[in-house]
Amino acid sequence: MANAAGMKNLGYSFGYPEQSTATVEVQGRGEVESAVVRAGAADVGQGSHLALRQIASEVLELPLEQITLIADDSSQAPNAGSASASRLTLMAGRAVHDAAEQALHQYRASDEERVTATVQFRPAATTMLSGEDGSGIPNYCYGYAAQAVEVEVDTLTGQVRVCKIISVHDVGRAINMQQVEGQIEGCLAQAIGYALLEDLKTRDGIILTPHLSTYLLPTALDMPDEIVPIVMELADPHGPFGARGVAEMPLVPFLPAVAIAVHDAVGVWLTEQPFTPERILAALFA
DSSP states (O other): OEEEEEEEEOSOOTTOOOOEEEEEEEEOSSSOOEEEEEOBOOOSSSOHHHHHHHHHHHHHTOOGGGEEEEOSOTTTSOBOOOSOTTOHHHHHHHHHHHHHHHHHHHHHTSOOSEEEEEEEEOOOOOOOOOTTTOOSOOOSOEEEEEEEEEEEEOTTTOOEEEEEEEEEEEOSSOSSHHHHHHHHHHHHHHHHIIIIIOOOOEETTEESOOSTTTSOOOOGGGSOSEEEEEEEOOOOSSSGGGOOOOTTGGGTTHHHHHHHHHHHHHSOOOOSSSOOHHHHHHHHTO
16 A cells, blocks of 8 residues: 655646637527537547536526537637646636626626627746756646555566555546546546556667557556545636646556555565566566
């Protein structure tokens, strides 16, 4: 059994320009009846599209089914930035939040049946780190995670089995708790592959593990019997309703936690990953 903790940046870093733009159109007679949200934010399985609709729904006090999202057409939706760096919930979510507030304010202050507002959210600028003393502001926001893992090590085969993972995350505020917990569990599957299975080998620029028979990916059988996601909600001042991203956070502390747990179990430190049976046995009999 072992514990580890980690932190990861949210958004682009080291002076790279960061922004996210969204447009919200509200319409109705006398009161807002529906809204169209436009934000060029890709959903690659993390649930961003639903989260953006939920944010607009909360601001506009409309049922979710009355919110339409246009996200995957760059001719109709402004640039919300990439689906990377754990940034979309915070960045695109903040742009949608502010655009919805602005559109609602303009609608209530006018006699128009349709009002549109566009907002570009730009966080505080980041900087490169000083080469002299390491000072600087490399990131404007961070996410935090801590994990405890329980492993079994077969000293005859070198096989490591993860039995239990407790994964704790400060997400600012969970826009959709089910999606957050699903993201944590899905990322932990990726973390198991990273720590124990996926071994990209090359020689002279040629990939030696080009097939799924040689480059092993985690399956349901590699997952532990028990995963306990714990979500903390300490509001972030940058995000919509205090939200920040989660995305890759479960990946960060997992490998060091497994390394510590293996050492706790069999007394050897592993310095190269993934922790394959061959490397476990080599360490045991070194």
